[in-house]
Amino acid sequence: MLATATIRIGCLGLCLVAAGTCAGDYTPPKTAAELGLMQGEPPPLEKRVDQSNFMQAPYNRWALQHMRELVPTREVPRGSGAPTPLEDNGQDLDDFTVPLASGRNLSVKRWLQESYTDGFLVLHRGKLVYERYFNGQTPGSHHQMFSATKSFTGTMLLMLADEGKVDLQSPVREYLPELKSSAYGDASVQQVLDMTVGVQYSEAYTDPNADIWKYGFVFGIGKAPGNYRGPLNIHDYLVTLKKRGQHGEAFHYVTPDTDVLGWIVRRVSGQNLSQFFSARIWSKLGAEHDAFYWLDHGATEMAGGGLNITLRDGARLGQMILQQGRYNGSQIVPRKVASRVLQKGDPVPFNRFYQDPWYEQIGYAYHDQWWTFNNSHKAVSAIGVHGQFIYIDPEAQVVIVKQSSHPEAESISNEVDGPQIMHAIANSLMERDSRANG
Amino acid sequence: MLATATIRIGCLGLCLVAAGTCAGDYTPPKTAAELGLMQGEPPPLEKRVDQSNFMQAPYNRWALQHMRELVPTREVPRGSGAPTPLEDNGQDLDDFTVPLASGRNLSVKRWLQESYTDGFLVLHRGKLVYERYFNGQTPGSHHQMFSATKSFTGTMLLMLADEGKVDLQSPVREYLPELKSSAYGDASVQQVLDMTVGVQYSEAYTDPNADIWKYGFVFGIGKAPGNYRGPLNIHDYLVTLKKRGQHGEAFHYVTPDTDVLGWIVRRVSGQNLSQFFSARIWSKLGAEHDAFYWLDHGATEMAGGGLNITLRDGARLGQMILQQGRYNGSQIVPRKVASRVLQKGDPVPFNRFYQDPWYEQIGYAYHDQWWTFNNSHKAVSAIGVHGQFIYIDPEAQVVIVKQSSHPEAESISNEVDGPQIMHAIANSLMERDSRANG
Numbered sequence: 001m002l003a004t005a006t007i008r009i010g011c012l013g014l015c016l017v018a019a020g021t022c023a024g025d026y027t028p029p030k031t032a033a034e035l036g037l038m039q040g041e042p043p044p045l046e047k048r049v050d051q052s053n054f055m056q057a058p059y060n061r062w063a064l065q066h067m068r069e070l071v072p073t074r075e076v077p078r079g080s081g082a083p084t085p086l087e088d089n090g091q092d093l094d095d096f097t098v099p100l101a102s103g104r105n106l107s108v109k110r111w112l113q114e115s116y117t118d119g120f121l122v123l124h125r126g127k128l129v130y131e132r133y134f135n136g137q138t139p140g141s142h143h144q145m146f147s148a149t150k151s152f153t154g155t156m157l158l159m160l161a162d163e164g165k166v167d168l169q170s171p172v173r174e175y176l177p178e179l180k181s182s183a184y185g186d187a188s189v190q191q192v193l194d195m196t197v198g199v200q201y202s203e204a205y206t207d208p209n210a211d212i213w214k215y216g217f218v219f220g221i222g223k224a225p226g227n228y229r230g231p232l233n234i235h236d237y238l239v240t241l242k243k244r245g246q247h248g249e250a251f252h253y254v255t256p257d258t259d260v261l262g263w264i265v266r267r268v269s270g271q272n273l274s275q276f277f278s279a280r281i282w283s284k285l286g287a288e289h290d291a292f293y294w295l296d297h298g299a300t301e302m303a304g305g306g307l308n309i310t311l312r313d314g315a316r317l318g319q320m321i322l323q324q325g326r327y328n329g330s331q332i333v334p335r336k337v338a339s340r341v342l343q344k345g346d347p348v349p350f351n352r353f354y355q356d357p358w359y360e361q362i363g364y365a366y367h368d369q370w371w372t373f374n375n376s377h378k379a380v381s382a383i384g385v386h387g388q389f390i391y392i393d394p395e396a397q398v399v400i401v402k403q404s405s406h407p408e409a410e411s412i413s414n415e416v417d418g419p420q421i422m423h424a425i426a427n428s429l430m431e432r433d434s435r436a437n438g
Numbered sequence: 439m440l441a442t443a444t445i446r447i448g449c450l451g452l453c454l455v456a457a458g459t460c461a462g463d464y465t466p467p468k469t470a471a472e473l474g475l476m477q478g479e480p481p482p483l484e485k486r487v488d489q490s491n492f493m494q495a496p497y498n499r500w501a502l503q504h505m506r507e508l509v510p511t512r513e514v515p516r517g518s519g520a521p522t523p524l525e526d527n528g529q530d531l532d533d534f535t536v537p538l539a540s541g542r543n544l545s546v547k548r549w550l551q552e553s554y555t556d557g558f559l560v561l562h563r564g565k566l567v568y569e570r571y572f573n574g575q576t577p578g579s580h581h582q583m584f585s586a587t588k589s590f591t592g593t594m595l596l597m598l599a600d601e602g603k604v605d606l607q608s609p610v611r612e613y614l615p616e617l618k619s620s621a622y623g624d625a626s627v628q629q630v631l632d633m634t635v636g637v638q639y640s641e642a643y644t645d646p647n648a649d650i651w652k653y654g655f656v657f658g659i660g661k662a663p664g665n666y667r668g669p670l671n672i673h674d675y676l677v678t679l680k681k682r683g684q685h686g687e688a689f690h691y692v693t694p695d696t697d698v699l700g701w702i703v704r705r706v707s708g709q710n711l712s713q714f715f716s717a718r719i720w721s722k723l724g725a726e727h728d729a730f731y732w733l734d735h736g737a738t739e740m741a742g743g744g745l746n747i748t749l750r751d752g753a754r755l756g757q758m759i760l761q762q763g764r765y766n767g768s769q770i771v772p773r774k775v776a777s778r779v780l781q782k783g784d785p786v787p788f789n790r791f792y793q794d795p796w797y798e799q800i801g802y803a804y805h806d807q808w809w810t811f812n813n814s815h816k817a818v819s820a821i822g823v824h825g826q827f828i829y830i831d832p833e834a835q836v837v838i839v840k841q842s843s844h845p846e847a848e849s850i851s852n853e854v855d856g857p858q859i860m861h862a863i864a865n866s867l868m869e870r871d872s873r874a875n876g
Contacts, residue, residue: 050736
């Protein structure tokens with residue numbers, strides 16, 4: 001997620017995206033059912049969601065809860081244990097209102113509507129304090145997580161590094177000789193983790209010629225032109241990416257970087273990503289449901305954006321990281337790895353390319369495939385386009401999961417308002433708690 | 439399943455398909471792992487299974503247990519109840535040997551090998567007497583059922599007829615006006631159920647120009663030529679099928695017939711096929727696992743061949759039909775519908791087109807989307823290409839499920855040896871039983 005293009009449009013973007021906001025006569029966005037998407041047997045032609053349109057609005061409103069019905073997928077088994085209970089400590093945050101830096105006062109309820117939320121959940125000290133579903137989503141619905149996937153690919157790689165099986169300072173070619181002549185050959189694994197690889201690649205979602213769309217063909221997004229002779233699987237694709245500039249200089253958000261990490265995990269572990277994720281994390285978590293990954297044309301997981309999970313299982317993932325890797329009675333991710341994930345990022349390489357008032361205000365930085373914010377609680381988050389978050393606030397002991405189907409890949413609503421509102425919620429819960437104890 | 443082409447090749451086929459059989463120095467077929475399919479990260483080019491080759495041997499050896507990883511699919515939820523226990527009454531049938539009409543004596547063990555079995559299970563009086571897995575399959579593996587799917591689409595339609603919501607004597611156009619000008623417009627629903635529709639259509643799997651392959655494009659099988667402008671979803675495809683000859687005269691095996699039935703089920707119930715199958719059958723059965731359907735490019739279930747289930751859940755389906763629709767404490771399919779399914783077919787329309795010594799010997803006939811055999815027990819079966827069976831013997835109280843990945847769509851091994859061996863197993867269990875009681 002988070003290219004620069006749409007973030008730069010600033011307040012104009014806000015008014016365009018959340019139509020009616022400026023006039024005050026707000027109507028919440030239509031649900032997939034209200035839009036008539038996939039209603040009827042068969043649905044009318046213009047209401048069908050299929051492989052040609054599922055990434056675009058309004059079709060993504062249906063698609064992001066129905067990825068299995070659109071693309072090949074691979075199960076991540078939850079194992080056979082009982083789900084970890086999520087104890088209830090219900091509070092109504094609907095009218096909790098946050099003064100934004102933009103000058104607006106925005107209630108949680110209105111923000112969830114404006115940002116096209118499908119599911120939203122807040123854990124405080126591991127208890128479920130607030131949970132809302134929209135747009136037909138239920139506690140059993142799987143939702144596409146897009147780039148929030150990356151954070152867990154990164155975590156898996158850090159687990160292998162912790163075991164001494166991957167040296168983060170080694171160049172990628174040591175693990176993947178196939179990538180010797182690509183941009184990645186002489187990049188260190190750490191540079192790939194931090195997305196500071198010098199690679200010729202554009203991820204401007206609004207540009208139809210951007211490289212991200214060629215990456216898309218590999219995963220069945222859109223239709224490759226008839227004369228397309230390029231790669232249709234991720235391994236062949238990664239080999240084609242060329243170096244540009246120096247590694248380690250500046251943050252450059254490149255989704256295929258994470259597919260390189262996924263490939264290293266597979267190569268070193270001898271397992272596919274679903275097997276590794278299930279064996280090491282998912283089957284120990286007490287997840288309620290199997291997860292699944294979106295696959296390319298050659299049945300390889302999209303390590304950079306293919307994870308699909310339910311809202312509550314997202315909360316369990318976040319809570320496990322918050323608890324330093326210990327959850328459901330076992331140390332799932334080593335404490336050292338979880339502590340590292342929870343560290344603040346370095347704003348210096350991050351801001352070298354991304355000089356944007358909105359970015360600076362939120363204080364975004366990135367390391368090890370996790371986003372960090374320069375707020376007082378040093379929160380970190382997994383973030384995906386169209387409004388996916390697993391937000392972890394270690395100071396307030398809060399985990400917030402948001403699954404959405406925003407029409408825009410990036411939006412003021414999700415990427416700018418979102419971190420401010422989540423921080424305010426976390427802060428408020430922490431303060432109530434300290435008042436109660438004080 | 440069951441076109442004429444490959445069945446006609448007779449004994450020559452047997453020797454070709456089960457190489458080595460004639461010489462006596464038999465080597466069982468290689469597993470997907472032994473073939474190196476999808477081994478390594480990434481697998482070598484020639485060992486990759488993808489959308490271009492998964493229906494062909496040897497790639498189908500891996501694919502038929504991995505359909506979700508190759509095509510879009512939709513879950514059929516099992517619900518939340520406990521799985522129906524399958525009480526064990528183990529017997530070793532490995533060396534049980536059957537004298538075939540061809541003169542050969544074939545042991546069960548050898549037959550399972552020759553016919554590329556992935557999973558095989560025998561229930562007698564509801565108890566599990568024999569269960570074998572091959573080629574990496576486990577009790578948790580889903581297996582593609584191909585046309586065995588049809589029998590359950592037919593059963594769902596009969597349930598709606600039993601409720602008075604579908605009149606089997608009405609023409610299809612009454613339920614699907616979209617098909618008014620197609621082959622199906624003036625065919626009765628019963629004619630579609632019995633596959634006696636006069637339609638211009640060829641299902642000769644060995645002919646690369648057969649209509650079945652155009653049907654394939656709809657479901658992502660093979661790659662449509664660059665200049666292909668034909669339909670890519672099942673609704674648009676069915677509209678294009680033209681009438682030839684008269685309805686009701688002769689059996690003509692046409693997979694899209696069943697997709698017409700699936701469409702009627704969806705239109706009349708207002709549910710997609712996964713929802714209907716789950717609500718009416720799967721969630722009541724005490725299945726161990728969710729099932730899933732393979733979908734077309736527009737997210738519609740392949741009613742003619744897309745069901746994927748585990749071996750044991752296939753046994754539960756068969757046992758439910760055997761028990762006149764009553765299973766797991768409830769009447770799942772109405773007794774009247776189950777009794778009807780268990781009736782013998784009419785060999786007259788069946789044999790009008792299909793005059794083949796092998797067919798006649800087994801006594802195949804077809805009604806209501808179920809196969810019947812002219813054996814002394816009046817067994818019926820759901821049958822799918824490459825060796826899928828849910829075989830129900832009401833006289834012997836035996837259910838046999840076979841899931842396979844035979845290189846040929848139809849083979850002597852599965853379609854000719856199979857019914858003889860399954861009948862002999864059922865007969866033997868019945869006789870042992872009556873000796874024990876007598």
